[in-house]
Amino acid sequence: MKRLPALMMGALLSSAVVAQAAEPGTENLLLTDHPLAETIWDVRAGEQISLDELKQRIADKDHVLLGERHDNPRHHRIQADLIASLGDSGREMFVVFEMLEPKQVNTLSDATLDTVGDLGKALDWEGRGWPDWQMYQPIAEAALTHNFKMIPGGPPYELLVRVGHGGEPSEETAQRMRWDQEYRPDQLGSLETELVDAHCGILGRESVAPLVWMQRLKDASMGLFMRIAQENDKGSVLIAGTGHTRQDRGVPYFLEDTSTVVSVAPVEVQRDVAEVTDYAMFDPALYDYVWFTGRVDEVDPCLKFKDQLDRMKGTHGSEEEAGTDG
Numbered sequence: 602m603k604r605l606p607a608l609m610m611g612a613l614l615s616s617a618v619v620a621q622a623a624e625p626g627t628e629n630l631l632l633t634d635h636p637l638a639e640t641i642w643d644v645r646a647g648e649q650i651s652l653d654e655l656k657q658r659i660a661d662k663d664h665v666l667l668g669e670r671h672d673n674p675r676h677h678r679i680q681a682d683l684i685a686s687l688g689d690s691g692r693e694m695f696v697v698f699e700m701l702e703p704k705q706v707n708t709l710s711d712a713t714l715d716t717v718g719d720l721g722k723a724l725d726w727e728g729r730g731w732p733d734w735q736m737y738q739p740i741a742e743a744a745l746t747h748n749f750k751m752i753p754g755g756p757p758y759e760l761l762v763r764v765g766h767g768g769e770p771s772e773e774t775a776q777r778m779r780w781d782q783e784y785r786p787d788q789l790g791s792l793e794t795e796l797v798d799a800h801c802g803i804l805g806r807e808s809v810a811p812l813v814w815m816q817r818l819k820d821a822s823m824g825l826f827m828r829i830a831q832e833n834d835k836g837s838v839l840i841a842g843t844g845h846t847r848q849d850r851g852v853p854y855f856l857e858d859t860s861t862v863v864s865v866a867p868v869e870v871q872r873d874v875a876e877v878t879d880y881a882m883f884d885p886a887l888y889d890y891v892w893f894t895g896r897v898d899e900v901d902p903c904l905k906f907k908d909q910l911d912r913m914k915g916t917h918g919s920e921e922e923a924g925t926d927g
Contacts, residue, residue, distance in 0.1 A: 625739075626678035630895030635870040637893040642877055645885040655865070655890055656686040663836050663861035664827050665694075666852060668843035668888070672732040675894045676867040681739035683865065684838055688747025695830035696744045697823055699841035700731050701753035709751040717741050740840060754823040754839065764818045765811045778821040779855055784813075788850040792816060795844065801903035803910075820845055824855025831857070843868075847887040864888045869896040 627633050643650050650658075659665050667683060669676040687694055701709070705724055712720050720741055721727065721734020731737075744751050755761075756778075760770060770780055784792065796809040796816070804812075823839060830837035845851045846864050853862050866888040868880060877883045883891055 624675065624678065626673075626675035626736075627895055630673070630675060630897065631899060632870050632872060633895040635872075635893075635895070636875050637870050637877065638895050640893050642883070642891045642893075644883055644888055644891055647877070650890075655892075656683065656690075658890075659683065659863050659865065660687065660690045660692070662863040663831055663858075664839070664853075664856055664863070665836065666839045666841070666846035666862065666864040668841065668846040668864065668866040670867070670869060670897065671842060672736070673867070673869065673894065673897050674736045677736045677740055679865075679867050679892055679894070680840055681743040684740060684743040684749065685747065687836070687838065688743065688749065692836050693834075694747075694749045694836045694838050695826070695833075696740070696749050696751045696838045696840065697754035697826045697830070698751065699754050699819065699823060699839070699845060700726070700729070700737075702755045702757050703753050704757065705753050709753065712741065712745065712751065714742065714745050717745060737840075749838070750835075752826055754826050754841070756818050756822040761815055761818060765815045767811070767814075770818070778818075778825050780818075780821055782821075782855065784817065784850060784854075788854070789813065792850060799902075801906055803906075816844070820850075820852045821855050823852045827852065827856060843882065843888075848889070849886045863890070865890045865892060867892045867894050869894055871896075872899065 624639060632638060641650050641652060641655050642648065665683070665687065667680045669680065684694075684696065701724065708720070708723050712723075716723075717738060721738070724734075726734045726737070741751065743749075756764075760774070764770070769775065770778060775781065792813055793806050793809055796812050797804060797806060800809070823841060823845065827837040827839060839846060839852060841852065843866050846866065847853075848859065848862070848864050853859050853864070856862055864887075866882055868882050868891050870893050871880070874880065877891070877893075880891070882888060
């Protein structure tokens with residue numbers, strides 16, 4: 602099987618893209634005066650809607666998927682606001698976090714509004730590669746205020762590494778996660794293209810195979826915990842990157858009934874792009890609603906990625922190939 606260089610594997614396992622009033626969370630963003638900024642759209646209808654309309658439309662859904670760019674603070678304020686709205690409507694929900702793994706469940710369970718400021722440290726949030734906990738803290742505060750149970754959605758790190766090296770989950774875990782539910786050819790091709798583009802062509806299609814398995818494992822794991830919420834007569838809210846919350850593949854692929862799923866995607870505006878249909882994420886096959894926001898930066902993501910690799914080379918020396926462990 603195709604093996605991934607250890608340097609590249611290390612960058613990918615960090616999972617997060619690390620970077621550094623008007624609406625809360627917009628203070629340091631760019632393009633907040635863009636004509637689309639802070640507008641909300643029904644993607645299928647191609648119509649702008651109000652925030653109250655969005656809140657009404659998600660209120661009765663079993664699974665509410667709230668996407669994000671990880672380092673955009675406005676996206677996390679949006680997530681927190683929508684969670685609070687679900688609580689105000691009387692829903693009982695689990696809040697499932699992409700960023701966390703099962704061993705952290707007790708730390709989440711012990712959290713209170715009095716201790717939420719220290720929760721990031723207790724979770725080793727930033728040490729695990731995620732942006733400043735203060736960006737995510739409003740989400741936890743909204744969940745705790747409404748007595749929503751917060752649970753990890755990601756797979757155990759050791760399992761993620763094993764799958765990335767070509768291994769398999771145990772039979773029991775595979776059954777619970779629906780690991781045998783493989784992608785259709787169109788889904789696989791779409792994900793491969795996304796991963797090649799995301800890594801700026803440094804990896805070809807053959808080389809991204811381990812990343813495909815890792816992405817599928819993450820989606821399957823989050824889907825499992827969202828189904829567990831439903832089994833407990835609760836709804837679920839997913840906090841995850843927009844690559845996981847898309848409807849054509851991603852976590853919805855591992856849920857029971859997509860008619861009970863709604864996906865809201867915060868999307869950063871682009872300079873001089875004022876037509877919603879010119880945004881690739883404005884696609885009803887991907888998301889139900891798009892909420893446009895200001896940008897964290899306008900730096901070419903490929904330059905950022907290559908800079909990250911160069912810095913890792915300086916830390917680790919030459920690249921070594923990662924072997925398999927199972």
